Amino acid sequence: MPAPVIAATDLVKTYRVKGKPDFVAVDGLSFEVAPGESFGLLGPNGAGKSTTMKMIGAVSTRTGGSLKILGLDPDRYGPEIRSRLGVVPQQDNLDGELNARENLYIYGRYFGLPAKVCHQKADELLAFAQLQDKAKSKVDELSGGMKRRLTIARGLINDPRILLLDEPTTGLDPQARHILWDRLFRLKERGTTLVLTTHYMDEAEQLCDRLVVVDHGKIMAEGTPASLIREHSSREVLEVRFGSDRNAEVAPHLEGVGERVDVLPDRILIYTHDGDAALAALAERSLHPVTSLVRRSSLEDVFLRLTGRSLIE
Known part of the structure; x- marks a missing residue:
């Protein structure tokens, strides 16, 4: 068996709240994600999904437990890990003053990629996201679904080992969601490891090979969508x-x-x-x-x- 790309054991994250007991956002999560797997964190708002994603993305330190990303501790090797991750945040944070192609090009330069490589990858990713005809359009001129696909394309500019997607289709209409699902299926076929949070049951069933159901920072159940349904319903x-x-x-x-x-x-x-x-x-x-x-x-x-x-x- 190949080594997991993500391994969490008794992962804990607490926040200090003035005048109140510490708030426990993540309470002892343990799970592993295999290379090329599509893994989901399923739960309602406030369940601890986004907090877990921030720790996996090496932008938030853990309070307790063990976490290894690509074999490295994110609290010690944050920059090295972030350079090998792609991130699609819950809210699109594209630069509205730039066009679609410029957003990809400049983001690639942040990773230190040569200008020629950035130009080439921008064209490839625009094609992947079906946005070739919008290459010179300003971000503010794009629809919600187009912005979401551009955000995913931007997250792929550095050929990440793992792509983190935090509620990737929230706010999209059904047609835009299905187009986005198709793009994510294609990434799975290419062997990219996907880790996504969602509170949409149909999205988890469509996209996840395996998932954990989380509530109040704890894992309630773990397995494939089909096995969880057989076991609990x-x-x-x-x-x-x-x-x-x-x-x-x-x-x-x-x-x-x-x-x-x-x-x-x-x-x-x-x-x-x-x-x-x-x-x-x-x-x-x-x-x-x-x-x-x-x-x-x-x-x-x-x-x-x-x-x-x-x-x-």
Whole structure:
């Protein structure tokens, strides 16, 4: 087995808060990432995902535990590690006064790449991001999806061993998200190691070979998307709505329908191996929801089972 490119053991990060106990953002995370793997940190806002990414990116020191990036300690070898990483931050931080090509060229110069190499790589990455026709467009003239693809292209200018993506598709429309996913699939095929944070269940299922579910700085579960769903949820889920003021009232009458029932503010989830059979069972009890939907289980259901709340809360 090749050595992991990222190895964390009992990783801890705390922040001092004046007049209050220290805030624990990351609380004993342990995981490894193999070369060429697409690894995800899945969880709600405030779970500790971005804090973990900052430590991996060698821009935030850890409070405790062990962390090795490409075999090096980021607290001691920050510049060496950062030179071999690509970073796509949560918010695009492109230079709005420069055009798309200039953003790539100047970023390459920050890494000490020769001017000729920067010109060549800028053209290659614009093609990769499908932005050739926008090479001379100012950043402020680009759409949100184009800016995101340009930010990813910029993160690849130094041929990184690892590409860190912090919530890469937040705020994008469905079409832009799918275009971005395609670009990331191509990076996986080239052998680039991807580490991404997201609170979108479909994104994690699409992009991650393996992931950890994180909440309150702790790992709740770890595995492939398929294995987590098999372990923590049923094959199908029946979603029903009786009206927001009636869901809680109807819930006690659902006992014995499916394997588990979760009552959310806007709907009821019935976990079962046969969603159509569960819906028929409701009709037999003279329970007629306003809307109903049978779907396969997802990582959202896994997180709901583990934490009692939705990923997007």
